[in-house]
Amino acid sequence: xxxxxxxxxxxxxxxxxxxxxxxxxxxxxxxxxxxxxxxxxxxxxxxxxxxxxxxxxxxxxxxxxxxxxxxxxxxxxxxxxxxxxxxxxxxxxxxxxxxxxxxxx
Amino acid sequence: xxxxxxxxxxxxxxxxxxxxxxxxxxxxxxxxxxxxxxxxxxxxxxxxxxxxxxxxxxxxxxxxxxxxxxxxxxxxxxxxxxxxxxxxxxxxxxxxxxxxxxxxxxxxxxxxxxxxxxxxxxxxxxxxxxxxxxxxxxxxxxxxxxxxxxxxxxxxxxxxxxxxxxxxxxxxxxxxxxxxxxxxxxxxxxxxxxxxxxxxxxxxxxxxxxxxxxxxxxxxxxxxxxxxxxxxxxxxxxxxxxx
Numbered sequence: 001x002x003x004x005x006x007x008x009x010x011x012x013x014x015x016x017x018x019x020x021x022x023x024x025x026x027x028x029x030x031x032x033x034x035x036x037x038x039x040x041x042x043x044x045x046x047x048x049x050x051x052x053x054x055x056x057x058x059x060x061x062x063x064x065x066x067x068x069x070x071x072x073x074x075x076x077x078x079x080x081x082x083x084x085x086x087x088x089x090x091x092x093x094x095x096x097x098x099x100x101x102x103x104x105x
Numbered sequence: 106x107x108x109x110x111x112x113x114x115x116x117x118x119x120x121x122x123x124x125x126x127x128x129x130x131x132x133x134x135x136x137x138x139x140x141x142x143x144x145x146x147x148x149x150x151x152x153x154x155x156x157x158x159x160x161x162x163x164x165x166x167x168x169x170x171x172x173x174x175x176x177x178x179x180x181x182x183x184x185x186x187x188x189x190x191x192x193x194x195x196x197x198x199x200x201x202x203x204x205x206x207x208x209x210x211x212x213x214x215x216x217x218x219x220x221x222x223x224x225x226x227x228x229x230x231x232x233x234x235x236x237x238x239x240x241x242x243x244x245x246x247x248x249x250x251x252x253x254x255x256x257x258x259x260x261x262x263x264x265x266x267x268x269x270x271x272x273x274x275x276x277x278x279x280x281x282x283x284x285x286x287x288x289x290x291x292x293x294x295x296x297x298x299x300x301x302x303x304x305x306x307x308x309x310x311x312x313x314x315x316x317x318x319x320x321x322x323x324x325x326x327x328x329x330x331x332x333x334x335x336x337x338x339x340x341x342x343x344x345x346x347x348x
Binding site for chain 2: 027057
């Protein structure tokens, strides 16, 4: 038996946020602000993504004397999954295929 | 620092302290974010939301296959101690039911005692089998090849660990013995002593059953997660070998 990723609208929101800048490491609070998700909703999603090896985590190297922050970025598998899921979510929302029907760009 | 900010940081610090090992890093990440949020109230809302991490518990994740041998040893040791500790309960209950069986006046009361004894037999048999399996077979196998696993063949050890985790999915057998005890005790009290179970006892009984089911689900979920972690690590190792 395998534990599946939950395809919730909130997960789609988080993935879409990561796709807005694929190469950038993101902070939790920034994702929360941009998606409007509370920490109690956002972090379980991030944890599940990390569990499925779709998200990599890293600690920021502190230079300003402040304690390092936790950062997140999608892995290759995560990017593939994100594009697929965001595409499906857009299709459902608009009733039309996203990216002119091309999935997994 | 304002009182609200201090409260937010206090909550975050406690979440870090109380988070299970698997979520410690995430709790620390949440705590660091709470420090950089400019608005005090937003920081408090963030900290309150972070308590969600405490609702789930999880063992520290495996980061590499090199950590597997130690995890296997821990699993075997833990199961041995747990099995030995909970062995006493069915033995004592079984002896009580056996005693009641001989002093019971009604046939149905005696049948209840027999069901209770059956529950004990199921539990003791299951625990002895588990104990024997772990102590005689697996432990010997581990001791013989433990060093080999660590230094030469972590992949074999990972497969062995997966086997162990899958074969531990039989807690329902032990739980069925609980049901036998409950039913047996109820029948003995009801038919032999004409005791009527009140609402409070039923609520307590239902809560207990729910608790047992929740623990079983949690244990199963943790094992499935661990199996997935091992699969992912094995897949990574295979990819690395192919490259």
